[in-house]
Amino acid sequence: MKDLYIDGDWVASSSEPGEDTRTVLNPYDSSVLATVAEAASADVGRAAHAARLAFHRGPWPATVAGERGELLRRIADLLVRDREELARIESLDTGKTLAEGRIDVDDITAVFRYYAGLADKDAGRLVDAGNPDVVSRVTYEPVGVCALIAPWNYPLLQMSWKLAPALAAGNTMIIKPSELTPLSTIRLVALIAEAGAPPGVVNLLLGSGAEVGSAMVTHPEVDLVSFTGGIATGRKVMAAAADGIKRVALELGGKNxxxxxxxxxxxxxxxxxxxxxxxHSGQVCSAGSRLIVEESLHDDFVAELAHRAEAIRLGNGLDPATECGPLISAEHRDKVERYIAQAIEDGAKLVTGGHRPEDPELADGFFLRPTIFTGCTSDMPVVADEVFGPVVTVERFRDEDEAVTLANDTDYGLAGAVWTSDASVAQRVAGRMRHGTVWINDYHPYLPQAEWGGFGRSGIGRELGAAGLDEYREAKHIYQNIRPQPMRWFTGAEPLSETGTRQKGGSPQ
Known part of the structure; x- marks a missing residue:
């Protein structure tokens, strides 16, 4: 079984028989989608070494930036060609609807095209040294070997947010999708190979974060780690990378x-x-899971929200009638259900949902009904923690200051939104919210050319935009003295005459 991609070849795992595969399940009905290879620590070493050789000896880092951009354009064209196949794989793998999968592929295509266009647009800059005899410039170079680790909720999208700028900057890399949702990333790597990426530039490993991911983070031939996932794992990644003084980019979710x-x-x-x-059943890092409503509107708003939530159709993501799919796994559903039980125990009022659907056709899948709680306070775990499921909590506010205070009462700071017909209020509140993205009278859109990332414990660094490219580049200052002259700063050193005798005061003896 050759599902690992190392140094330009599809290869088998070097794990022992019985430890070298993983079964991938469809979260809709627990059926088996595929059995894939699981990498061993030796495979991490092989991939890291291949990426290192490709960086130091291969053509990619030295390839003209415009040509790197052309590779990204070819990848984008292949994504368009295989849009339906990729969307279907993503729907099967994650449980999201086919319509959501198509949106993901379109967004991924836009990201590759954006960085294709950006690849050759910043060759550096001249710096005024204040001296006509000096030419001073800042140039940009790739960081080196990058370890890119993506989560299960948006496996293809989140990996592409890392891959596209890393490739545009000239890096080589090892990539690892979540062990729960590897299938679309395998297909993406096949497209990257088809587009003509040189051997060793992109290497694919499959396996768990605890085994394969941690080995990638600590490997001495890795220069940068980019990780998207939960805050607990993010702390471990950051600590492990610190030992090797590796550059780190972290996107650790939000409570928005x-x-x-x-x-x-x-x-x-x-x-x-x-x-x-x-x-996507609330399995979105930027999900609006904290609804903060002005007191005079609260009751009517919650009543209508609950009415519509109860009508949401759960089902198979491939069914056009489905509006919301399952959670990713039985274990994750159990976690969300524990938060629901704790919220009830803490005194929150369950307005709707909070249970599994009664439809027998959904019994084998990992479904939960959309859930709404009122009477919530910021000290409740269901409000403070990233539940990552179809659960929304509702809080009240009386004035603008209280709204901002509640919005910022979180350890996270990824995204948020404000809804009002008063443009001045909208701008004031958006300006005061400590979150990396703030929407006004909208929710969820992002742009490839606009930076994405969070304040506080939502992470370090930015993806997308020009800053997303900078994450994968090193700045180098080159200072050239074009008319060098002796400094004569050390008085004990006197110049020699043409005959080799020591001079004094600049005159021959």
């Missing part, structure tokens, strides 16, 4: 406030609040 003022367009705000909380 969706603030609704009483003057917001009611129907639109309710509609977007549903999408913010329950899109």
């Amino acid at each position: 406030p969706n603030v609704v003022f009483a003057d917001a367009d009611f129907d639109t705000a309710v509609d977007y609040a549903l999408a913010a909380a329950f899109f």
Whole structure:
């Protein structure tokens, strides 16, 4: 079984028989989608060494930036060609709807095209040294070997946010998708190979984060680690990378406030609040899982939100009638259910949901009904922690200051939104919210050309935009003295005459 891609070849795992495969399940019905190879520590070493050789001896880092951009354009064209296949794989692997899978592939294509265009747009800059005899410039070079680790909720999208800028900058890399959702990344690597990436530039490993991921992070031939996932694992990644003084980029999720003022367009705000909380069953790092509603609007808003949430159709992501799919695994559903039970114990009021669907056709999948809690306070775990499921909590506010205080009452700071018809209020609140992305009268859109990342414990660094490229580049200052002259700063050193005798005062003896 050759599912690992190392140094330009599809290879088998070097693990012992019985430890070299993993079964990938469809979260809709627990059926087996595929059995794939699991890398061993020796495979990590092989991949890291291949990436290191490709960086130091291969053509890719020295390839003209415009030509690197052309590779990214070819990858984008192949993504367009295989859009339906990739969307279907992503739907089967994650449980999301086919429509969501298509959106993902379109967004991924846009990211590759953006970095294809950006690859040759910044060759550095001249620096005024204040001296006509000096030419001083800053140039940019690739960091080196990058370890790129993506999560299970957006396996293809999150990996592409790392891959595209890393390739554009001229790096080589080892990539690892989540062990729960590896299938679309395998297909993406096949497209990258088809597009003409040189051997060793992109190396694919499959396996668990505890085994393969940790070995990637600590490997001495890795220069940079980019990880998207949970905060607990992020801490471990950061600590492990610190031992080797590796560069680190972390996106560690969020607990995102969706603030609704009483003057917001009611129907639109309710509609977007549903999408913010329950899109992909809430398994979105930027999910609007904290709904913060002005007191005078609260009761009507919650009643309508619950009414619409109860009508959300759960089912197979490949069924066009499905509006919301399952959670990723039985273990993850159990975790979300523990948060729901704790919230009830803590005194939150369960308005709707909080249980598995009764439809027998969904019994084998990992489903939960969309869940709404009111009477919530920021000290409750269901409010403070990233539940990562179809659960939204509702809090009240009385004025603008209290709305901002509640919105910022979190250890995270990834994203948030404000809904109001007053443009001045919108700008003031957005400006005061300590979150990396703030939407006004909208929720969830992102742009490849706009930076994405969080404040606080949501992570370190940025993906997308120009800063997303800079994560994978080193700045170098080159200072050239074009008319060098002796400094004569050490008085004990006197110049020699043409005959080799020592001079004094500049005159021959």
